[in-house]
Amino acid sequence: MAPSTIDSRLLHDLQKMLGRDAVLYKPDDLLLYEYDGSVEMARPDCVVFPRAAEDVVGIVRLAKRYSLPLVGRGAGTGLSGGAIARRGGIITSFARMNRILEIDAENQRARVQPGLVNSDLSLAVEHLGLHFAPDPSSQKACTIGGNVSENSGGPHTLAYGVTTNHVLALEVVLPSGELLHLGSSALDASGYDLTGLFVGSEGTFGLVTDITVKLTRLPEATKTLLAIYESVDDATETVVEITARGITPAACEMMDGWTIRAVEDYVHAGFPLDCAAVLLIEVDGLREAAEYEAAEVADVCRLHGAREVRAARDARERDLLWKGRKNAFGAVGRLSPTYYTQDGVIPRTKLPATLRRVSEIGDKYGFAIGNIFHAGDGNLHPIILFDARDKRQFENAVAASDEIIRFCIDVGGSITGEHGVGMEKDRLMPLLFSEVDLDLMRRVRDVFNPEGLLNPAKVLPSAKGCGEIHVRPAAATVGSASA
Amino acid sequence: MSTASGSLSARVAQIAGAQNVISDAAGLSAYQIGGKTPSAAIRPESTEHVAEIVRFAVTEKLAIVPCGARTKLDMGAAPRQYDLALDLTRLDRVVAYDPGDMTLSVEPGIPLHRIESTLAEHRQFLPLVVPFMNRATAGGTIASGVDSPLRQFYGTARDYVLGIEFVTGDGASAKSGGRVVKNVSGYDLHKLMIGALGTLGVLTRINFRTFPLPAATRAIVATFGDAARAVDLRHAVAGSPLRPLALEIVSPRAVELLGRDGLASNGDWLAVASFAGTAKALERCVRDIRQMAEQIGATAFTISEDEPSLAAPDRTSEFVPAALASSAAATILKLSVVPTRITAMLDAAAKTADVAQMHWAAVARGVGILYFALLPNERNDDTLARVERATNEIFGRCAALDGNATIPWCPAEWKSALPIWGPERGDLGPMRALKKVFDPHGVLSPGRFMGGI
Numbered sequence: 001m002a003p004s005t006i007d008s009r010l011l012h013d014l015q016k017m018l019g020r021d022a023v024l025y026k027p028d029d030l031l032l033y034e035y036d037g038s039v040e041m042a043r044p045d046c047v048v049f050p051r052a053a054e055d056v057v058g059i060v061r062l063a064k065r066y067s068l069p070l071v072g073r074g075a076g077t078g079l080s081g082g083a084i085a086r087r088g089g090i091i092t093s094f095a096r097m098n099r100i101l102e103i104d105a106e107n108q109r110a111r112v113q114p115g116l117v118n119s120d121l122s123l124a125v126e127h128l129g130l131h132f133a134p135d136p137s138s139q140k141a142c143t144i145g146g147n148v149s150e151n152s153g154g155p156h157t158l159a160y161g162v163t164t165n166h167v168l169a170l171e172v173v174l175p176s177g178e179l180l181h182l183g184s185s186a187l188d189a190s191g192y193d194l195t196g197l198f199v200g201s202e203g204t205f206g207l208v209t210d211i212t213v214k215l216t217r218l219p220e221a222t223k224t225l226l227a228i229y230e231s232v233d234d235a236t237e238t239v240v241e242i243t244a245r246g247i248t249p250a251a252c253e254m255m256d257g258w259t260i261r262a263v264e265d266y267v268h269a270g271f272p273l274d275c276a277a278v279l280l281i282e283v284d285g286l287r288e289a290a291e292y293e294a295a296e297v298a299d300v301c302r303l304h305g306a307r308e309v310r311a312a313r314d315a316r317e318r319d320l321l322w323k324g325r326k327n328a329f330g331a332v333g334r335l336s337p338t339y340y341t342q343d344g345v346i347p348r349t350k351l352p353a354t355l356r357r358v359s360e361i362g363d364k365y366g367f368a369i370g371n372i373f374h375a376g377d378g379n380l381h382p383i384i385l386f387d388a389r390d391k392r393q394f395e396n397a398v399a400a401s402d403e404i405i406r407f408c409i410d411v412g413g414s415i416t417g418e419h420g421v422g423m424e425k426d427r428l429m430p431l432l433f434s435e436v437d438l439d440l441m442r443r444v445r446d447v448f449n450p451e452g453l454l455n456p457a458k459v460l461p462s463a464k465g466c467g468e469i470h471v472r473p474a475a476a477t478v479g480s481a482s483a
Numbered sequence: 484m485s486t487a488s489g490s491l492s493a494r495v496a497q498i499a500g501a502q503n504v505i506s507d508a509a510g511l512s513a514y515q516i517g518g519k520t521p522s523a524a525i526r527p528e529s530t531e532h533v534a535e536i537v538r539f540a541v542t543e544k545l546a547i548v549p550c551g552a553r554t555k556l557d558m559g560a561a562p563r564q565y566d567l568a569l570d571l572t573r574l575d576r577v578v579a580y581d582p583g584d585m586t587l588s589v590e591p592g593i594p595l596h597r598i599e600s601t602l603a604e605h606r607q608f609l610p611l612v613v614p615f616m617n618r619a620t621a622g623g624t625i626a627s628g629v630d631s632p633l634r635q636f637y638g639t640a641r642d643y644v645l646g647i648e649f650v651t652g653d654g655a656s657a658k659s660g661g662r663v664v665k666n667v668s669g670y671d672l673h674k675l676m677i678g679a680l681g682t683l684g685v686l687t688r689i690n691f692r693t694f695p696l697p698a699a700t701r702a703i704v705a706t707f708g709d710a711a712r713a714v715d716l717r718h719a720v721a722g723s724p725l726r727p728l729a730l731e732i733v734s735p736r737a738v739e740l741l742g743r744d745g746l747a748s749n750g751d752w753l754a755v756a757s758f759a760g761t762a763k764a765l766e767r768c769v770r771d772i773r774q775m776a777e778q779i780g781a782t783a784f785t786i787s788e789d790e791p792s793l794a795a796p797d798r799t800s801e802f803v804p805a806a807l808a809s810s811a812a813a814t815i816l817k818l819s820v821v822p823t824r825i826t827a828m829l830d831a832a833a834k835t836a837d838v839a840q841m842h843w844a845a846v847a848r849g850v851g852i853l854y855f856a857l858l859p860n861e862r863n864d865d866t867l868a869r870v871e872r873a874t875n876e877i878f879g880r881c882a883a884l885d886g887n888a889t890i891p892w893c894p895a896e897w898k899s900a901l902p903i904w905g906p907e908r909g910d911l912g913p914m915r916a917l918k919k920v921f922d923p924h925g926v927l928s929p930g931r932f933m934g935g936i
Contacts, residue, residue, distance in 0.1 A: 104821070106718070106721075106722075106822070106823050107821040107822050107823055107851075108721070109821065150667065151667045151671075153665055153667075157665065161638070161642060162665065162667075164641075164671070165638060165642050180909060180910050180913070181909055181910065182910055184819075184885070184886075184887055185821055185885060186819040186820050186821055186851055186885060186886045186887050187819050187850055187851055187852060187887075188630070188639075188817070188819045188852060188887060189887050189908075190887050190888075190889050190904055190905050190908065190933060191904075191908055191910065191911065191914050191933050191934075192675045192678075192679060192683075192914050192917060193641060193674045193675060193677060193678070194675075194910055194913060194914070196641055196671055196674030196675075197670065197671055197672070197674055197675055199671070200667050200670070200671055201670055217721075217724070217726075219724070220724035240583055243583070243585060243695075244582070244583060246606060246695030246696070246697075246698065247695070248694075248695065285724075285726065286724055286725070286726075286760070286764050286767060286768070287724075287767075288760070288761065288763045288764040288766075288767050289760050289761065289764040292761045292763065292764065345661075345663045345665055345666055346663065347581060347583075347584035347586065347662070347663060348583065348584050348585075348664075349581065349583035349584050374665070377663075377664045377665040378584070378663060378664070378665070379665045412662055412663070413661075413663050414661045414663050414665075414666040414668050415668050416666070416667050416668050417663075417665040417666060417667065418665060418667055419667070420667055421667070421668055421669065425668070429668065429669065432661070432668055432669070433658070433668075433669060434656075434657070434658075436651075436655045436656065436657050437657050437658055437659065437669070438669075440651065440655075440657050440672065440920070440921070441659070441669055441670045441672065443920045444670055444672060444917065444920055445670070446920075447913055447916040447917055447920060448913065459669070459670070
C-alpha cells in the first residue's frame with residue numbers, strides 16, 4: 001500500500017478543527033473514496049467530515065492556505081466522476097451533515113442538509129401526503145446535496161421535473177471561504193437566478209451546506225402499466241404516440257428484451273422472458289384523470305402492437321415492477337466484470353432510429369448492449385458489457401460509447417441527460433459547445449472558483465486532452481451504479 | 484439632430500442596412516426609456532447583424548438596449564447611457580418546431596400570439612400568459628422575467644426554457660442548454676438571462692418545451708367578503724388532491740379594473756381558479772372546490788365553461804396594464820411570500836395604503852406572488868413622498884415575513900427615489916462579477932438592473 005500523501009501540518013490543522021474522528025488519511029481508509037458510480041478513479045490525500053457550515057468554511061480556508069484541491073462528496077453514487085478527487089486533495093464528505101432542518105408542510109417546503117439521503121426526505125414527509133419529487137434510481141443512497149450538484153433526474157422527472165425545478169434556496173461556501181445565501185423560500189428572489197446557475201454546476205462553484213426544496217403533494221391515484229412488445233420499434237412508437245395524444249405520463253420507462261432477461265433472473269418482477277421490449281408507464285393525479293389516462297395509454301399500447309398490457313393491481317405489484325426497473329443496473333452488473341452506462345439524450349421522435357443505431361454499434365464492436373431508459377424524455381442509458389481487464393475491450397467500449405453519443409448529438413440531442421459531465425465527458429463538451437461557449441462557462445466558473453481549487457478538471461475540457469481514464473476493480477462495479 | 488448622431492445612424496446603417504435604421508425624432512420617441520431617447524434604433528435582420536452592432540458599440544463605447552414590442556421597457560431602471568435601441572422584432576421566425584418532441588425554437592422578436600397560433604395547430608401551447616399579451620414578444624417576456632398565472636401548474640420560464648442563444652457584450656454568439664427536455668451538459672447560463680433585462684446578452688434564439696393544450700378547461704369564480712377567506716380557499720385547494728392550472732385572489736378594485744364579464748365586484752374579493760382535464764375530472768374539480776368555497780363562506784360561486792382558452796388567467800394576467808392605465812402614477816409592487824403569509828402580506832399592504840389615503844388594487848397568485856398596485860390620483864412630489872413612505876412600510880413588513888419585494892412598475896422619474904430592487908441582497912457581489920463576464924465593456928443595457936448593474 002502506498003504511503004499517506006497528506007501534509008502533516010495540514011493533517012494536524014484538520015484534526016484540530018474537526019476532531020480526529022472526522023479526518024481520514026490512511027491509504028486503507030481512503031480506498032472507498034477513490035471512486036464513485038462511474039468507471040473513473042483517483043485517490044484523495046484525505047477525507048474530512050464536517051458537521052456544520054462553519055466547519056466547511058474552515059476546511060475551505062485550509063485548502064486555500066495549502067493550495068490543495070477540494071472536492072465535495074455525498075454518497076458517491078454519481079456516474080460521471082463528479083465526486084472523485086481527480087487532482088487529489090481533500091474530499092469533503094457531507095455524510096455527517098444529513099439532517100432535516102425544517103419541514104413546512106403547509107407551504108410544501110423543506111430545509112435540509114446536503115448529506116441527507118434523497119428517499120429519507122420523502123419518507124419523512126409521507127405521512128403529510130408529500131414527497132420530494134426527484135427520484136434517481138439510487139435514491140435510497142444518493143444525497144440531496146449530490147442531486148443539487150448534478151441536477152439529478154430520475155424516472156418521474158418526465159412530469160415532475162428534475163432537481164433544479166425543486167430547489168428554492170441554497171447556502172453555499174465559496175472557495176474563498178465566503179458564505180453566500182442564494183434564492184429564497186418565497187418564490188422569485190430578486191436579481192439574477194444564481195440558484196438556477198448553481199444547481200447542476202457539479203460542485204465546481206461552491207460547496208452547498210443548506211438546501212431549501214419544494215415538496216410535492218402525493219397524487220390521489222397512481223396507475224402503473226406494463227406493456228409487452230415483440231418489437232422494439234413498436235415500443236418506441238408507442239412512446240411517441242402517447243405524448244402526441246396530449247398525455248404526459250408521470251413516468252415512461254423502457255427496457256429491451258436483453259435487459260429484461262437479466263433483470264428477471266435477479267429480481268423476479270414477473271417480466272416475460274420472451275419479449276423484445278417492455279414499457280413501464282405510470283400515470284397519476286386525480287382518480288378520474290388517472291383512470292382515463294391509464295385507459296388511453298393501454299389503448300395506444302395495443303394499437304402499436306403490444307402483445308399484452310398489464311396493470312398493477314395494488315401497491316405491492318407496482319413496487320415489484322419498479323423494483324425491476326430500479327435494480328436493473330445491479331442485475332446487469334452480475335453478468336459482466338464491468339459495464340459502462342451511457343446517458344445520451346435525443347429528441348423523443350428519434351427513439352426508433354437511435355435504438356437501431358445502438359444495436360448496429362454493438363454488432364460492430366461485438367458487444368452486448370442493453371437498453372434501459374427514460375423513454376418519455378428521450379434519455380437513453382445503453383449499457384455496454386465488457387471486461388475492463390482486457391485493454392482492447394476497454395478501448396472498444398469507450399469507442400462504442402462515443403459513437404452512440406455522437407449519434408445523439410447528430411439527431412439534435414445532448415451528451416448527458418442526468419448523470420453530469422464530470423470527468424467522464426469533459427472531453428466531449430466541444431462536440432456540443434463552441435470555444436466561445438466554453439470560454440464563457442469557464443469565466444463564469446472563475447467568478448466563484450477563480451483559482452480552480454474546487455473540483456478541478458471537471459465539466460470543462462482542459463487544454464491537454466484526456467489520457468487518464470482509469471478503471472477500478474470489477475468487484476466494485478456490481479450494483480453500485482444506477483440511473 | 485446632431486451631426487454626431489447623424490453619422491452614428493449612417494454607420495449603423497452600413498451594418499444593418501439603411502432601411503433598418505430609425506433616426507428621426509418621431510420614430511425614436513417610441514424607444515424612450517425613462518425619458519431617455521436613443522440616437523438611433525436598429526432593426527437587425529440576422530444574428531450576425533446583432534453581433535456586429537454589439538461589436539460596433541464596444542469600439543465606439545456606445546450603450547445598447549435590446550427590445551421587442553417595447554411593452555415592458557418601463558420595468559427596471561432607465562439605462563445610464565442609451566445610444567442605440569436594438570429592436571429585435573424582425574428576428575421573428577419560428578426556427579424549429581417539432582410537435583412530436585414538444586420542443587420549439589424561436590427568434591426573440593416573435594409575438595407570443597403567433598407562437599400560440601403555431602402551436603395550437605398541433606394542440607400544444609406555451610404556458611406564458613403575460614401582461615400586454617396581444618403584443619408581447621418571446622424575447623421581451625423572457626428578458627423581463629414576467630410571470631404567468633399558469634405558473635401554479637406549469638412553473639415559470641426557468642422550468643421550460645431549454646436553452647438560449649445570445650450575443651454577449653463582446654459581440655460573440657454563445658449558447659447554453661439545448662433543445663431536448665432533459666439536459667445537464669454544461670452550466671445553465673440561460674437561467675441567468677431570464678429576467679436580466681438584457682444586461683447579460685442580446686437574446687437571439689430561445690428554445691422552449693411545449694405542452695399539450697388541455698382538451699377542456701373550466702374556470703370558477705368564488706366570491707368572498709374579505710381577503711382572508713378568499714386566501715383560505717387557496718389553502719384548502721393546496722391541501723386537496725386538486726391541481727389547478729391557476730388560482731388567484733383578486734381584490735375588489737382589481738376586479739373593477741379588469742372589468743369584464745363574469746367578474747363583478749361590489750366590494751367583494753374573488754378567488755379565481757381554472758382546471759384542465761376530462762369531463763369527469765372537471766366535474767369533480769368543480770364540485771370539490773365549490774364545496775370548499777361554500778364551507779369557507781363564499782357568497783357566490785360561478786362556473787364558466789369556456790372553450791379551452793384558459794379563461795381566468797387571460798383576465799388576471801392583464802392586471803398590470805389595467806392598473807397602469809387607471810392612475811396617473813401607478814406604482815406596482817411585486818411581493819413574494821410563502822403561501823401561508825399571503826393574507827398577512829395583503830392585510831399589511833392594504834392597511835398601509837388606506838392610511839396613506841391612496842387607492843390600491845391587488846392580485847395574489849396562489850403560489851405566493853402578490854402584485855399590489857398603489858394608485859394615486861396625482862403625480863407630484865407630495866404623492867411621491869407618500870408613495871415612498873407607504874412602500875418602505877410595506878417592504879419592511881414583507882422583509883419581516885421573509886419575503887421578496889421589488890417595484891417593477893412606477894413613474895420613470897420616481898425610479899431613483901423608490902427602492903425598486905428591494906433590500907440589497909448578499910449575493911449582489913457575484914451578480915456584479917457575472918455582469919463583467921458577460922458584458923466586460925458595459926455596453927448592454929447599463930444600469931437597467933439591480934444595484935446599477
